[in-house]
Each structure stands twice: as structure tokens, then as C-alpha cells.
Amino acid sequence: MRLGRRLRWAFPDEGLTMAQFALLKLVDAHGPLTMGELADQLGVSLATATGLVDRLTAANLLTRERAERDRRVVVVRLSESGQARMAQAQARRRAYMASALRHLGTGDLEIFLRLLTQITEGVERDGHGAGEAPHPGKEG
Template identity: 30%
Template sequence: MITQEFAKLWWKLSKDLRIHMETELAPTLTEGQLTVLELLSGRDRMKPSDFIEFLTTTPAAITTLLDRMEKAELISRERDEKDRRIVWVHVTEKGKAECQRGLSIREHFLQNYLSRISSHNQQLLVYLLGKVANA
């Protein structure tokens, strides 16, 4: 059945990507940390609660993740000047460099996979995955 074949292929690709990213990002970065850095790279700052919709985890786990990232000097946190209850997360220069490294690793991996099919089929694949994801 097509759904079983799709599930098998999707699982394999996801697993290959996950293993590759874990191996190549270590020891200075994890995939979760890369996601946080990626989100921050497009913004000036974010609140810890802003990450919940992007990371499938709990607020407590996000706090732990941010603690580790701050200790590794990938991010900095500061209290809002007007409302001390609000904490803002900023990416550091080291975090920006690690984000670029991580994105490059992922880009290279995906390019390697996609190079197996023509440019036209790459565009078609992205289009079809977009249809499936937005259904």
C-alpha cells in the first residue's frame, strides 16, 4: 500500500538525517539547539515561551535547553527593562557562527540526497511535500 511505502521511506530519510546531524553537530550543538538558533537568527529576540510552538517539548525542557545554551555561550538572556517578569533570549556571536555551521551541515546532507534526482524532480518533490504538509 502507498501509505506504508511512504511511511517506510519517510522514516528512513528522517532517521538518516537525524543520525547525520547528531554526529556532525556534536559536541558543540544539538538539533534542538540548532532549531533555537535558527529561530533567533531571523529575529532580534524571543521569549522562552515563543519556542513552544516550534519545539515539541515542555516549557521545563525548553528552560533546560536554554540553560545549556547559555552556559555554552550560544545565547544570552536578559530581563525586560519595563516588565521584569519577561525574559528575552538573544543569539550571541558564537551562536550565530554555530548556527551557520549547523545549517551548512544540513544543507550539504540534503543536497547530497537531492542530487540523486533532476532539478525538475527536486522542485516537484518540494511542491508535493508542501501539498502533503499543508493538507
């Protein structure tokens, strides 16, 4: 079974789409973001980002506020419920991954972490942001 499918199976109570969870993770990691920043980071249109934010705001996981410096700009942040939900989800995921990795020996774990670091650095170096797929034919 693929890891993504297994993770979704392990956390059935999330009730969120992968895109919604990715958006919540972005706001959780970076703090308040504008709609344009969210769309750019997710690699989606502004209309798609707005739809995601609409649904997450209706679920009381996000709030929309006017930016202090420019009242025309809308900033999205996690609500208190959203913060609690993300903390719970991250704790469950950490526990699941710790359980999955406990079977690795020290040497294997060091190799895994080194490879994961190299992959992460490569993705960041190539400019693929969170939610942004590599462009076919793009040289890295």
C-alpha cells in the same frame, strides 16, 4: 536508513540534542523570543524550555537578556557563538541536501518541491507550529 538518522549520521559534530537544535533553529529564524514563546513554539512546558535554555546558555550558544519594554520578561537570543554555529550547521545541511537531490532529474525535482510546498502549507494551515506534534483526533 531513515532520513533523520542519516542526517544525524552526516553531522555527528553538532553535539546537540534534537530538542536543543530545534530551539536554536527557532531563535535563529525568529530572532529574540521570550521563554513563554519558546515553550509554545516547541510544544513543551516552560520548565522544559528553561532547562534547554540553561544548557544552551552554559554552552555559550544563547544569551538571556531583560526585555527593554518590560524588565520582568527574559528574552533569549543567539550569542555570537550560537550565530556562527547555526550558520555552519545550515551550510552543512544545505550541502548535504544538494548532494542528495542532485540525483533527481528536473521533472522529479519539480514534483518534490511542489509536494514539499503542499506539505508545508498543510502543516501551517492546520496550526502545527515548529516542534508541535499534531493532536490525535484533531480535525485539520
